[in-house]
Every structure is written in C-alpha cells, then in structure tokens.
Amino acid sequence: MKFARTIAIAALLTAAGIGSLAATEIPQAERRSGFSFMSPDTKAIQNDDTANPGMLSVLDGEKLWNSNANPTNKACAGCHYDVGAMKGVAARYPAFDKTLGRPINLEQRINLCRVQHQQATPLPYESRDLLALTAYVAEQSRGMPITAGSDPQLQPFVAKGFELFMHRQGQLNLACANCHDDNWDKHLAGSAITQAQPTGYPLYRLEWQSLGSLQRRLRNCMIGTRAQPYDYGAPELVELELYLMSRAQGMPIETPAVRP
Amino acid sequence: MPSALINVPAKAKRGEIIEIKTLMSHIMETGYRRTATGEIIPRDIITSFACRYNGVEIFRADLFPAIAANPFITFTTVATESGKFEFEWIGDRGFSETASASIIVE
Amino acid sequence: MDKPTDATRRQFLAITGSAALLAVTLRPAEATPAMLTSAIRNVVGSAVVQTGKVKLDIPPLVENGNTVPMTVSVTSPMTPEDYVKSIHVFNEKNPQPNIGNFYLGPRAGRAQVSTRIRLADSQKIVAIARLSDGSFWSVSADVIVTLAACTEEVD
Numbered sequence: 001m002k003f004a005r006t007i008a009i010a011a012l013l014t015a016a017g018i019g020s021l022a023a024t025e026i027p028q029a030e031r032r033s034g035f036s037f038m039s040p041d042t043k044a045i046q047n048d049d050t051a052n053p054g055m056l057s058v059l060d061g062e063k064l065w066n067s068n069a070n071p072t073n074k075a076c077a078g079c080h081y082d083v084g085a086m087k088g089v090a091a092r093y094p095a096f097d098k099t100l101g102r103p104i105n106l107e108q109r110i111n112l113c114r115v116q117h118q119q120a121t122p123l124p125y126e127s128r129d130l131l132a133l134t135a136y137v138a139e140q141s142r143g144m145p146i147t148a149g150s151d152p153q154l155q156p157f158v159a160k161g162f163e164l165f166m167h168r169q170g171q172l173n174l175a176c177a178n179c180h181d182d183n184w185d186k187h188l189a190g191s192a193i194t195q196a197q198p199t200g201y202p203l204y205r206l207e208w209q210s211l212g213s214l215q216r217r218l219r220n221c222m223i224g225t226r227a228q229p230y231d232y233g234a235p236e237l238v239e240l241e242l243y244l245m246s247r248a249q250g251m252p253i254e255t256p257a258v259r260p
Numbered sequence: 261m262p263s264a265l266i267n268v269p270a271k272a273k274r275g276e277i278i279e280i281k282t283l284m285s286h287i288m289e290t291g292y293r294r295t296a297t298g299e300i301i302p303r304d305i306i307t308s309f310a311c312r313y314n315g316v317e318i319f320r321a322d323l324f325p326a327i328a329a330n331p332f333i334t335f336t337t338v339a340t341e342s343g344k345f346e347f348e349w350i351g352d353r354g355f356s357e358t359a360s361a362s363i364i365v366e
Numbered sequence: 367m368d369k370p371t372d373a374t375r376r377q378f379l380a381i382t383g384s385a386a387l388l389a390v391t392l393r394p395a396e397a398t399p400a401m402l403t404s405a406i407r408n409v410v411g412s413a414v415v416q417t418g419k420v421k422l423d424i425p426p427l428v429e430n431g432n433t434v435p436m437t438v439s440v441t442s443p444m445t446p447e448d449y450v451k452s453i454h455v456f457n458e459k460n461p462q463p464n465i466g467n468f469y470l471g472p473r474a475g476r477a478q479v480s481t482r483i484r485l486a487d488s489q490k491i492v493a494i495a496r497l498s499d500g501s502f503w504s505v506s507a508d509v510i511v512t513l514a515a516c517t518e519e520v521d
Binding site: 053209210 | 265283285287329332
Binding site: 041042044189208224260 | 429514515
C-alpha cells in the first residue's frame with residue numbers, strides 16, 4: 001500500500017516536473033540554507049575566507065590542479081587551463097554521464113578525468129586530495145544558483161532519489177523526510193534540524209573537524225537512524241544527492257560552507 | 261606543505277593598530293582519542309606559534325590540545341614601518357612551518 | 367556449585383556496585399578543580415589574582431564543542447610603561463587544564479587575542495592576564511556544550 005503510494009508520488013513528480021508539490025514538500029518560498037540555522041559565531045567563520053578552514057582545502061586543491069597527476073601526464077590545468085572554466089560546474093552536478101547511462105557526482109567526474117585523461121589512479125573517496133580538488137572546483141560556483149536535475153535524462157534518477165528520501169529505514173524507522181521536510185527548525189537534542197539543502201558541499205563540519213563530502217554526511221545520517229549506510233559511490237547515494245540538489249534548485253552554492 | 265591562510269592588510273598608516281589573522285592546516289590530535297580497538301591515538305599538535313615583524317618578535321603563543329583543529333589565531337600589532345611579517349608554527353613530530361606577508365606603512 | 371542465596375547475592379551486588387562507583391570517580395581522563403588551581407598557580411605563583419580588566423568573549427551555548435570561537439581582551443593603554451605581558455586561558459573539565467598562553471607586549475597596540483578552542487563538556491573557562499607591573503587580573507565564563515545529535519561511528 002505504502003509502496004504503491006510512493007510510486008504514485010514519484011510518478012506525479014516525474015510527470016509534472018521538479019517544481020510540483022508532493023505531500024509534505026517544503027514550499028519554494030520557505031526554503032532556507034543550513035547557514036540560516038547556525039549561530040552568529042559559526043556564520044562568521046563561513047563568511048571570512050581567512051578564518052574558514054574549508055578554504056585551506058581549496059588552497060590544497062589549487063596546488064593539485066596545477067600539478068601532474070602522473071609524472072608523464074598532464075595536470076588538470078593541462079586541459080582545462082584556468083580553473084575559471086569550472087564556473088557553474090558544481091551547480092549542475094550530479095550530471096548525466098552518457099557512457100555510464102546514469103548520473104555521476106563531481107567526485108566521480110574528477111576520478112573519471114584522472115583515469116581516462118590523466119592515466120592516473122582514481123583518488124579514494126573522502127581522501128584529502130579528492131576533497132581538495134572537489135572543493136577547489138566547487139568553490140568556482142560559489143554564489144551561483146543550483147541547476148542540477150533539470151536534464152530530462154535525469155528524471156528517472158531524480159524519482160529514485162525522491163523514493164529514497166521518503167522511505168523509512170533503520171532501527172529508528174525514520175525517513176529523511178520525517179526530519180527534513182516535516183520537522184525542520186525544531187531541534188533534535190541540542191542540534192537544530194535543517195531542511196537538508198546541500199548548498200555548500202564539500203563543507204567543513206565542526207563535528208568532523210575536517211572537510212567532508214555530501215556522501216559522508218548522508219552516511220552519517222543513515223548511521224544516525226541506525227540503518228546500514230550505502231557504500232561511497234553507491235548509485236543510491238548519487239541518486240539521493242541528485243534528488244537533494246534538484247530539491248535545492250535556485251539556491252546559491254556556498255562551497256566551502258561551515259556547519260556545526 | 262600544509263596550507264596556511266594569512267590576513268595582513270597590504271597597507272597601513274604609521275601608528276595604526278592592525279589586525280593579523282592566521283589559519284594553519286593541522287589536525288591537532290589531542291592524544292586522548294582512542295581507535296575502535298581501544299589504542300590511544302598519539303598526540304600530534306602544534307605547540308607554539310610566533311610572529312616576527314622585521315625580525316622582532318611581536319607575538320608568541322603556547323598551544324595545547326584544547327586548541328581546535330586547523331588553529332586560527334588573531335592578534336594585533338602597531339604598524340611601525342614597511343617590511344615583512346614572518347610566521348612560524350612548531351609542533352610535535354618535528355612539525356615546522358613558516359609563512360610570510362609584506363606590508364607597506366606610510 | 368550452590369546457587370548463591372538472595373542475601374549473599376545482594377551483598378555481592380552491593381560490593382560490585384560501590385566498586386564500580388569507585389572506578390568512575392577515580393577516572394583520570396578529566397581535569398579536576400585541583401588541577402585547574404595548580405595550573406593557575408604555575409603561572410601566578412603566590413601572587414594575588416584580582417578580578418577585572420579582562421573580558422572573555424565566548425558563546426554561552428556552543429553549537430559544537432570541537433570548535434568554540436573565543437576572544438580574550440584586556441583593558442590596558444599598551445604603552446611601554448603599562449602593558450599586558452601575557453594572557454593565560456584555562457578550563458575546568460577537559461583532560462588538561464591549559465588551553466593556551468599568549469605573549470604580547472607594548473607593540474601589540476591592543477591586548478586582544480582570538481582563537482578557536484575545544485571544550486569537552488559544559489564548564490568554566492578562566493582567563494588570567496599578567497600586566498607589566500607584575501599584577502594579575504582574571505575573569506571566568508560558564509559555557510554550555512551540547513553533543514551533536516547524530517555522530518559517526520569510528521569505522
């Protein structure tokens with residue numbers, strides 16, 4: 001019964017386009033970035049590029065962009081020249097990859113470049129180097145509105161991501177929507193519940209004391225609901241990322257954000 | 261080489277009090293955390309930070325594990341003459357990093 | 367082996383209960399008020415510490431104990447005749463009482479230092495300033511620290 005209703009909602013969403021209202025979706029006018037839920041002190045850390053620890057990763061990314069991935073081959077700069085060419089890229093990821101026939105996120109895109117064009121090994125997920133490169137590229141989209149999910153080829157995957165967002169899981173039997181659609185701006189223990197708009201990834205999370213990706217945060221949430229988290233790079237995580245980014249369409253990118 | 265972010269005004273008037281902000285990439289491992297199997301993760305922190313203005317030390321700090329990761333330290337000094345600020349971070353396991361910034365004082 | 371009677375079992379539980387309680391209070395990984403006092407004494411010696419002149423800017427309710435912004439400032443003309451030599455910050459409940467020592471001088475212009483600190487639990491922070499005339503001044507602030515609602519397991 002619940003499954004049938006989920007499919008019906010997914011079909012409604014697919015047919016009517018992203019902007020349509022599902023059962024408990026946050027109205028467009030009420031959407032807020034996680035930034036707005038933070039204390040003034042934490043906001044001040046994000047707003048100052050010389051105090052934001054995420055900017056250290058951006059600096060590391062700059063060095064990597066210009067260095068050879070492999071002694072005999074090019075650096076990112078060898079094909080893309082100036083990183084300014086990356087403006088707008090993070091705002092439209094996860095994007096559809098023709099060869100794979102499915103969406104990939106920015107980290108996967110960087111690794112595909114390394115393997116296919118730099119003859120280098122892919123960087124492990126959550127490694128310092130992959131985070132630095134992703135942060136460097138994504139920072140180029142800072143201030144630009146999110147456009148991810150508009151591509152018609154992505155519709156079935158956005159729908160899958162929506163299904164994942166709505167489906168209860170784990171020992172606590174919670175769906176993402178239970179907190180982030182229905183109870184945002186309330187508190188869970190001492191922490192504010194946000195709307196889960198991924199406007200600033202990769203971001204510096206004070207809890208992690210380091211930069212981390214959206215997939216790390218999603219796995220963190222799943223562990224919080226006592227569910228078995230999907231592996232890094234799993235299609236489910238990319239679909240969730242895609243759904244979340246499309247749900248945040250129009251909101252500006254904040255990378256590298258700071259969150260508690 | 262770990263990244264550092266330094267914020268020093270490029271120009272200042274003689275006698276003006278300027279604010280210097282520094283941010284250094286470092287895990288600041290406290291030495292009190294344990295691995296999943298129970299072993300203590302050994303301490304690895306920056307223990308001291310110093311700033312020299314044209315060779316003269318104008319600020320120094322002793323840091324302890326209670327300083328947050330990626331240490332951020334802000335302090336002030338009086339702009340006396342044009343020249344160079346040199347920053348030095350020293351820590352466990354032979355950690356030693358420097359950075360510098362120039363200033364024009366008119 | 368005979369099953370222990372109810373009476374002896376109650377005695378057994380009472381003994382282990384108090385033993386557990388004893389173990390908890392002897393737990394070393396936490397500073398005690400005595401450690402805080404002796405850490406302050408290491409800096410101050412036998413001098414009297416007066417309250418005043420020092421200001422501690424720290425959020426009363428922190429979003430995350432891993433990174434707490436803190437600013438210490440001291441009212442002082444910062445002239446060669448009258449300046450702040452050093453500022454020492456302490457805490458009550460982290461494993462160690464010291465947070466940081468900051469050494470200034472008349473060239474500082476303003477006696478003000480900002481940094482970000484870690485706080486393991488809700489506790490008191492103490493900042494002590496040593497002036498050029500040898501006097502010590504202090505201030506303390508109480509901070510409430512909450513734990514994050516969803517934490518990661520260590521893989």
